[in-house]
Amino acid sequence: xxxxxxxVLEVDRSTPPTVFWHGEGFRFERLPxxxxxxxxxxxxxxxxxxxxxxxxxxxxxxxxxxxxxxLLKPGMRLTIAFDDVSLPLPPMRRPDIRQxxxxxxxxxxxxxxxxxxxxxxxxxxxxxxxxxxxxxxLGDRVFDAFAPHGLLQQHDAEDPGALVHLGLTDKGEDxxxxxxxxxxxxxxxxxxNLSAMDGGHKSVATGLASYRSLRHHxxxxxxxxxxxxxxxxxxxxxxSNWRMGRLIKAAGVKIFQIETTLxxxxxxxQFNFLQKREWEWSLADRAGFHATRLSLDRTPxxxxxxxxxxxxSPYAVTSVQAGExxxxxxxxxxxxxxQQLVYVEGQxxxxxxxxxxxxxxxxxSIMNPILVxxxxxxxxxxxxxxxxxxxxxxxxxxxxxxxxAFNPVHHPSYIDFFEQVLAETTDLVEIEKRYEESxxxxxxxxHLYRTSYAYHGVHPFxxxxxxxxxxxxxxxxxxxxxxxxxxxxxxxxxxxxxxDALEMAEDxxxxxxxxxxxxxxxxLVADVS
Amino acid sequence: MKALxxxxxxxxxxxxxxxxxxxxxxxxxxxxPLRLGEIDPPSLPGANWHRVAPRLxxxxxxxxxxxxxxxxxxxxxxxxxPFVPGHEIVGVVKDGRHTGKRVVIExxxxxxxxxxxxxxxxxxxGRTGSCERIAFGHIRPGLQTGYCADTGGGWSDELVAxxxxxxxxxxxxxxxxxxxxxxxxxxxxxxxxxxxxxxxxVVVLGAGTVGLCTLAAxxxxxxxxxxxxxxxxxxxxxxxxxxxxxxxxxxxxLGRAVRRMTxxxxxxxxxxxxxxxxxxxxxxFDCVGSARSIAESLEVVRPGGxxxxxxxxxxxxxxxxxxxxxxxxxxxxxxxxMEDVPGGPRRTFALAFELVAAAGLERLxxxxxxxERYEEAVRHxxxxxxxxxxxxxxxxxxxxxxxxxxxxxxAKKRPTPRRDEKLETSA
Numbered sequence: 001x002x003x004x005x006x007x008v009l010e011v012d013r014s015t016p017p018t019v020f021w022h023g024e025g026f027r028f029e030r031l032p033x034x035x036x037x038x039x040x041x042x043x044x045x046x047x048x049x050x051x052x053x054x055x056x057x058x059x060x061x062x063x064x065x066x067x068x069x070x071l072l073k074p075g076m077r078l079t080i081a082f083d084d085v086s087l088p089l090p091p092m093r094r095p096d097i098r099q100x101x102x103x104x105x106x107x108x109x110x111x112x113x114x115x116x117x118x119x120x121x122x123x124x125x126x127x128x129x130x131x132x133x134x135x136x137x138l139g140d141r142v143f144d145a146f147a148p149h150g151l152l153q154q155h156d157a158e159d160p161g162a163l164v165h166l167g168l169t170d171k172g173e174d175x176x177x178x179x180x181x182x183x184x185x186x187x188x189x190x191x192x193n194l195s196a197m198d199g200g201h202k203s204v205a206t207g208l209a210s211y212r213s214l215r216h217h218x219x220x221x222x223x224x225x226x227x228x229x230x231x232x233x234x235x236x237x238x239x240s241n242w243r244m245g246r247l248i249k250a251a252g253v254k255i256f257q258i259e260t261t262l263x264x265x266x267x268x269x270q271f272n273f274l275q276k277r278e279w280e281w282s283l284a285d286r287a288g289f290h291a292t293r294l295s296l297d298r299t300p301x302x303x304x305x306x307x308x309x310x311x312x313s314p315y316a317v318t319s320v321q322a323g324e325x326x327x328x329x330x331x332x333x334x335x336x337x338x339q340q341l342v343y344v345e346g347q348x349x350x351x352x353x354x355x356x357x358x359x360x361x362x363x364x365s366i367m368n369p370i371l372v373x374x375x376x377x378x379x380x381x382x383x384x385x386x387x388x389x390x391x392x393x394x395x396x397x398x399x400x401x402x403x404x405a406f407n408p409v410h411h412p413s414y415i416d417f418f419e420q421v422l423a424e425t426t427d428l429v430e431i432e433k434r435y436e437e438s439x440x441x442x443x444x445x446x447h448l449y450r451t452s453y454a455y456h457g458v459h460p461f462x463x464x465x466x467x468x469x470x471x472x473x474x475x476x477x478x479x480x481x482x483x484x485x486x487x488x489x490x491x492x493x494x495x496x497x498x499x500d501a502l503e504m505a506e507d508x509x510x511x512x513x514x515x516x517x518x519x520x521x522x523x524l525v526a527d528v529s
Numbered sequence: 530m531k532a533l534x535x536x537x538x539x540x541x542x543x544x545x546x547x548x549x550x551x552x553x554x555x556x557x558x559x560x561x562p563l564r565l566g567e568i569d570p571p572s573l574p575g576a577n578w579h580r581v582a583p584r585l586x587x588x589x590x591x592x593x594x595x596x597x598x599x600x601x602x603x604x605x606x607x608x609x610x611p612f613v614p615g616h617e618i619v620g621v622v623k624d625g626r627h628t629g630k631r632v633v634i635e636x637x638x639x640x641x642x643x644x645x646x647x648x649x650x651x652x653x654x655g656r657t658g659s660c661e662r663i664a665f666g667h668i669r670p671g672l673q674t675g676y677c678a679d680t681g682g683g684w685s686d687e688l689v690a691x692x693x694x695x696x697x698x699x700x701x702x703x704x705x706x707x708x709x710x711x712x713x714x715x716x717x718x719x720x721x722x723x724x725x726x727x728x729x730x731v732v733v734l735g736a737g738t739v740g741l742c743t744l745a746a747x748x749x750x751x752x753x754x755x756x757x758x759x760x761x762x763x764x765x766x767x768x769x770x771x772x773x774x775x776x777x778x779x780x781x782x783l784g785r786a787v788r789r790m791t792x793x794x795x796x797x798x799x800x801x802x803x804x805x806x807x808x809x810x811x812x813x814f815d816c817v818g819s820a821r822s823i824a825e826s827l828e829v830v831r832p833g834g835x836x837x838x839x840x841x842x843x844x845x846x847x848x849x850x851x852x853x854x855x856x857x858x859x860x861x862x863x864x865x866x867m868e869d870v871p872g873g874p875r876r877t878f879a880l881a882f883e884l885v886a887a888a889g890l891e892r893l894x895x896x897x898x899x900x901e902r903y904e905e906a907v908r909h910x911x912x913x914x915x916x917x918x919x920x921x922x923x924x925x926x927x928x929x930x931x932x933x934x935x936x937x938x939x940a941k942k943r944p945t946p947r948r949d950e951k952l953e954t955s956a
Binding site: 408412415416419420438442443444447448452 | 776778782785786788789792793794795797802
């Protein structure tokens with residue numbers, strides 16, 4: 001039986017309560033009759049032989065690219081860049097798709113007699129990956145062959161000697177990227193395209209860029225006009241990256257792009273209930289859910305976090321495509337939409353969502369309040385094509401504990417952003433104008449980013465800007481079950497229960513509002529008419 | 530006259546200390562050697578002395594330390610028992626050429642007040658707060674009015690003060706503003722002791738009366754490029770913002786805030802918490818005076834920087850290694866005298882009058898109590914921040930005292946002595 005597509009359920013009297021993610025836990029909420037629930041499609045079947053598909057993609061490239069084996073010559077400088085720890089979410093079971101692809105590329109490089117090979121984690125301004133994380137992503141064989149010799153590097157956006165300025169786009173945007181990557185005879189970029197936002201020219205133009213370059217598309221104005229981040233043709237952020245990507249190509253940087261897509265089989269078997277629609281739960285699913293919920297309610301937050309962070313996803317690979325960047329990305333988007341797109345008729349007054357324990361920036365870490373906002377308003381709100389799920393002036397209700405807690409190793413500047421900046425103002429433009437540069441150039445943050453495992457000093461600003469479109473669009477944001485002080489610090493409204501939140505929302509959108517619940521993750525993209 | 534009298538009753542002193550250490554400041558007031566009663570007014574010690582009827586008299590942090598039994602034994606030889614506490618005083622002169630006029634008392638009992646000639650070197654230099662004769666002269670030892678058995682103090686119906694201690698209150702100034710002049714004078718002196726160079730980064734640690742006044746004084750008399758206030762309670766945060774702090778942070782945020790402010794590096798533990806700053810603030814005003822606040826000051830001051838101890842410390846245990854290794858100057862700031870300011874030397878109290886008016890410090894007066902409710906007043910003062918208050922005062926005005934208008938009915942925790950009942954003293 002082929003996997004079923006996504007589905008919009010209208011809640012009636014017989015509809016069972018709906019599962020809401022709530023950080024490292026769940027809420028079981030009964031939505032008002034007439035509410036809609038948008039369910040993701042069922043996972044597509046994975047490729048039968050991923051290794052064979054990878055080899056096929058490398059030798060049958062898309063666009064105007066020659067096959068990889070034809071691009072590899074003895075004596076050449078080859079750089080393989082790959083997506084960092086922010087993808088995929090949750091981390092996938094071994095072997096990670098990056099390992100499979102990179103092993104295939106390395107086999108071809110070895111066969112072609114290429115000796116000068118460097119691997120670079122395309123961090124942009126994310127934190128450096130730990131050895132364990134690198135080993136997980138690349139596999140023991142690759143890690144042990146490269147890391148001890150200094151050939152497994154992590155992009156350093158603050159090392160002037162390791163960056164090269166390639167020029168300005170026709171819009172005056174600086175394009176400054178990793179020198180080794182830019183000066184190699186061939187740059188192979190290995191993507192995991194978990195969402196439509198990933199990949200394309202964004203891979204190199206963002207993943208291997210410096211702050212000087214990133215600030216041109218990671219800013220309030222651009223992100224307010226990225227509608228949505230999942231729809232590159234209507235995203236200013238992507239347009240900027242595309243301009244930069246084309247300049248990179250024009251500057252002579254030869255890129256061989258490899259993009260991979262995964263299915264929606266995101267959670268291991270003990271969380272099977274998350275992959276199903278509630279009214280289709282078996283007795284075992286019901287028992288599993290309630291047992292999980294009850295035990296999580298009694299588990300200390302730190303332990304619950306450890307349990308969830310250790311979860312590995314059984315993802316299957318659904319496609320691999322390689323070759324010229326734009327041609328590859330077009331096919332990738334088709335494959336992603338095949339898995340994730342759900343048709344939804346019309347907008348809603350109130351959009352509800354349950355936020356899980358994980359976003360791209362808290363792998364093995366704490367989901368601090370800024371990341372809660374970013375996940376809800378930056379990512380989930382943007383899971384649309386066409387029009388936002390919620391109407392302009394509508395209300396977004398998010399469920400998450402939103403603890404006033406930070407990982408000081410990973411997120412040192414987040415603490416200061418929360419304590420200092422948000423205490424002063426939550427206004428995006430004012431924050432950008434008054435504070436961004438001082439955080440971006442703070443020597444301590446730079447030191448921690450370069451030598452420890454800290455996100456760059458400017459990163460919390462980008463997370464806040466990520467909410468720009470949602471904050472401009474929405475009439476109010478309510479967080480259910482969150483730390484009240486933390487929620488208020490961000491300018492949102494706290495509510496104890498979903499019922500309270502819905503009542504509060506009526507003050508904004510009026511009586512008898514339409515309600516739509518985004519039943520994610522697993523991820524979906526709503527194609528809103 | 531009615532007065533609160535602090536006696537040398539060692540067992541009660543010890544009991545108050547024990548209770549306050551266990552249960553917190555102010556909780557030992559019930560067993561402290563402080564009693565309300567009728568006593569004889571103090572005698573005039575000589576010519577140029579006058580009787581003054583207090584109108585308002587504040588409860589200071591040093592008073593609380595005395596009542597808690599936690600003040601330093603350093604003071605034993607420079608106070609005389611029994612004494613009437615209260616050195617933040619606005620009152621009315623009862624005799625002499627200023628009869629009927631309101632005055633603020635400058636409480637330091639220096640050479641001039643004591644009739645000592647020639648003046649000690651400190652007094653001769655205008656540094657009366659550092660008078661070297663505070664245990665000598667024609668009155669008994671006592672560093673200030675409010676700690677001397679011969680002068681009385683503000684927590685009573687009457688005290689005596691020397692001409693040199695009197696500062697006439699301008700006609701338009703309220704009693705609430707006037708009672709803030711003495712703490713403001715301490716703050717002005719501290720701000721100037723700090724020798725803040727224009728453009729320096731300054732931290733004011735603590736936001737009680739002393740902290741807020743110091744903050745106002747630093748803002749008024751110096752030109753820091755950044756002024757950070759550390760405030761524990763909401764009311765303190767609000768006042769700190771109003772009085773000119775560029776940023777107000779909670780105590781737990783101090784290290785990070787100073788690092789941000791100065792752009793310095795930090796030494797972080799493996800857990801990521803900031804242990805110590807590599808650089809830091811140029812000047813830290815410690816307006817708390819505890820071991821912890823001194824240690825925190827040392828953590829956030831830059832090498833070669835200055836820490837001004839404004840809050841009254843006692844016996845503290847502090848690691849001075851950073852003071853040594855980073856060549857930090859730790860300097861005290863006590864009381865007042867003459868200050869070198871642009872335009873020439875001026876009395877600190879004159880500057881304080883100006884500061885109180887300019888910064889509107891009268892708003893820091895949060896609650897008035899009659900002497901009869903002294904236990905309640907002391908408990909309130911000890912928990913002022915937590916209770917949304919700053920300065921607590923005794924209101925001794927016979928006509929329309931504020932407590933009669935606003936406060937709850939008198940709560941008699943302890944029987945009030947009859948008017949003719951005099952307290953036994955152990956002097």
